[in-house]
Amino acid sequence: MKIVLATGNKGKLREFKAMCEAEVMAFSEILGEMEIIEDADTFKGNALIKARTIYEKLADENYIVISDDSGISVSLLGGEPGIYSARYAGVGASDKENLYKLIDALKEKGVERTPAYYTAAIAIVSKYGEYVVHGWMHGDVIAGTKGEKGFGYDPMFIPSGYDKTLGELDDEVKKAISHRGQALELAKPIIEMLQR
Ligand code: IMP
Numbered sequence: 001m002k003i004v005l006a007t008g009n010k011g012k013l014r015e016f017k018a019m020c021e022a023e024v025m026a027f028s029e030i031l032g033e034m035e036i037i038e039d040a041d042t043f044k045g046n047a048l049i050k051a052r053t054i055y056e057k058l059a060d061e062n063y064i065v066i067s068d069d070s071g072i073s074v075s076l077l078g079g080e081p082g083i084y085s086a087r088y089a090g091v092g093a094s095d096k097e098n099l100y101k102l103i104d105a106l107k108e109k110g111v112e113r114t115p116a117y118y119t120a121a122i123a124i125v126s127k128y129g130e131y132v133v134h135g136w137m138h139g140d141v142i143a144g145t146k147g148e149k150g151f152g153y154d155p156m157f158i159p160s161g162y163d164k165t166l167g168e169l170d171d172e173v174k175k176a177i178s179h180r181g182q183a184l185e186l187a188k189p190i191i192e193m194l195q196r
Contacts, residue, residue: 011151135182
């Protein structure tokens with residue numbers, strides 16, 4: 001069974017490839033680029049849409065498709081951007097535009113630092129059925145950026161128990177504590193079972 005990732009996000013791909021012991025490839029290596037409409041109202045729903053769409057397009061029972069739908073939620077902003085994290089500054093917005101929109105939203109509220117958390121839903125679709133697992137990472141967002149590491153909102157996110165942003169912390173630290181890392185730990189035994 002071959003593992004295919006249903007994501008085109010370069011930051012996520014890099015992290016998945018670093019975290020998975022098994023060989024994984026991006027769906028675009030087989031199917032080319034494709035736009036998937038994610039119109040569910042939960043991370044879980046959108047993760048399933050992505051994994052199902054790619055599994056159906058591959059039309060081959062030898063594939064296990066894994067997707068990740070994730071985002072950041074700021075309590076002070078009523079949970080925004082949440083499932084809209086990838087398009088917070090508008091459809092097609094870059095990671096930088098989304099990051100600065102969130103910084104502006106914090107400045108408008110007059111806060112320098114406030115609690116936030118990342119969520120990741122990982123969906124696994126194969127001929128044996130569908131599974132979804134979740135992971136979370138809590139911390140604070142700041143109204144500015146520090147560091148260049150990671151991707152997306154990482155330069156403004158300080159994980160609980162640390163005094164640096166994910167833009168400053170090593171990749172290994174993020175790997176150990178991240179929402180994606182937590183969800184993948186739960187997904188691993190499922191993937192191993194499906195490969196037997
Ligand atoms: P998705 O590809 O529709 O799941 O969008 C996820 C969006 O959430 C990304 O574009 C990022 O803006 C944000 N995001 C998710 N995970 C992370 C992370 O680990 N670091 C920084 N931003 C993230």
